Amino acid sequence: MKDVDLFLENLHYFDKTFKLIINQHSNQRKVEYIQLSDLINNYSSFITNRDNEKHWNHIKQSIEIITLIENLRNNSSICIQIIEKYRALVLGLENEEITDYFRNIEDCIEKEFGDFQINSQSKVLMVGSGAFPLTLLMVAERTGADVFGIDIDDEAIRLGRHVVNKLGRHLSIQIEKKTVEELTVIKQISHIIFSSTVSNKYDILEQLYDLTNEDVLIAMRYGNGVKSLFNYPMQKVDETKWHIVEEIIHPQSVFDVILYQKVP
Numbered sequence: 663m664k665d666v667d668l669f670l671e672n673l674h675y676f677d678k679t680f681k682l683i684i685n686q687h688s689n690q691r692k693v694e695y696i697q698l699s700d701l702i703n704n705y706s707s708f709i710t711n712r713d714n715e716k717h718w719n720h721i722k723q724s725i726e727i728i729t730l731i732e733n734l735r736n737n738s739s740i741c742i743q744i745i746e747k748y749r750a751l752v753l754g755l756e757n758e759e760i761t762d763y764f765r766n767i768e769d770c771i772e773k774e775f776g777d778f779q780i781n782s783q784s785k786v787l788m789v790g791s792g793a794f795p796l797t798l799l800m801v802a803e804r805t806g807a808d809v810f811g812i813d814i815d816d817e818a819i820r821l822g823r824h825v826v827n828k829l830g831r832h833l834s835i836q837i838e839k840k841t842v843e844e845l846t847v848i849k850q851i852s853h854i855i856f857s858s859t860v861s862n863k864y865d866i867l868e869q870l871y872d873l874t875n876e877d878v879l880i881a882m883r884y885g886n887g888v889k890s891l892f893n894y895p896m897q898k899v900d901e902t903k904w905h906i907v908e909e910i911i912h913p914q915s916v917f918d919v920i921l922y923q924k925v926p
């Protein structure tokens with residue numbers, strides 16, 4: 663079998679397995695979390711394997727393949743939400759396991775803003791903070807900044823607050839089910855991080871232009887090429903409004919980061 667055919671076969675396997683897990687979860691049947699964790703770890707390794715970038719460039723973009731890619735992106739993102747919820751629920755239990763996926767994310771958070779460091783005077787907002795708000799906790803702990811998280815999912819809000827209560831009571835972290843327009847603190851925000859799995863992140867970026875202060879710095883997590891199997895890719899922005907100040911590529915990681923600022 664040719665390498666590219668094997669690559670496609672793997673994509674079909676991941677597609678089938680993600681769908682199976684989502685089905686089990688939505689039918690309230692027990693999801694095997696060890697199996698889900700292994701699946702996400704394998705998928706992360708698959709995405710960051712450099713050989714797969716080559717195979718990606720050789721696949722023919724038929725309608726069937728484009729649909730497969732979109733399904734993989736959407737369904738892997740739902741599986742991340744499921745595992746984040748699981749991790750929040752088992753927090754503090756003895757058998758709590760940290761998947762490689764989360765370790766991978768931790769490495770990225772360290773370098774999120776490149777040379778534009780956050781300090782204790784900063785106010786940081788994360789769009790799509792999730793049920794296990796690792797980014798909020800790490801940023802608040804390491805910098806002393808005031809940190810805000812927003813999410814559209816009630817359960818992610820509830821569990822996110824539960825995790826912060828358990829691990830970050832001493833930190834300045836607030837989680838709200840609000841849009842960027844509804845956040846009263848939005849004008850004072852200095853740094854904004856977008857979760858890579860927020861599908862409409864570029865629409866929200868457009869809204870932010872009028873809502874935020876002049877110096878706001880945006881860290882947009884994204885994945886192009888083979889990484890778009892796990893993340894929403896980078897899009898063109900209105901160049902009269904936003905400009906790219908830095909691109910932070912993480913070869914070992916499932917997503918990359920691009921920094922935007924307002925055009926002066």
Ligand SMILES: C[S@@+](CC[C@H](N)C(=O)[O-])C[C@H]1O[C@@H](n2cnc3c(N)ncnc32)[C@H](O)[C@@H]1O
Nearest residue numbers: 743789790792812813814815818857858859860
């Ligand atoms: C599971 S977390 C994943 C975090 C991951 N570390 C990343 O960077 O993608 C993504 C969260 O984004 C939330 N989300 C999706 N669309 C959103 C939106 N338009 N606004 C706010 N949160 C959103 C989801 O509910 C989910 O909890």
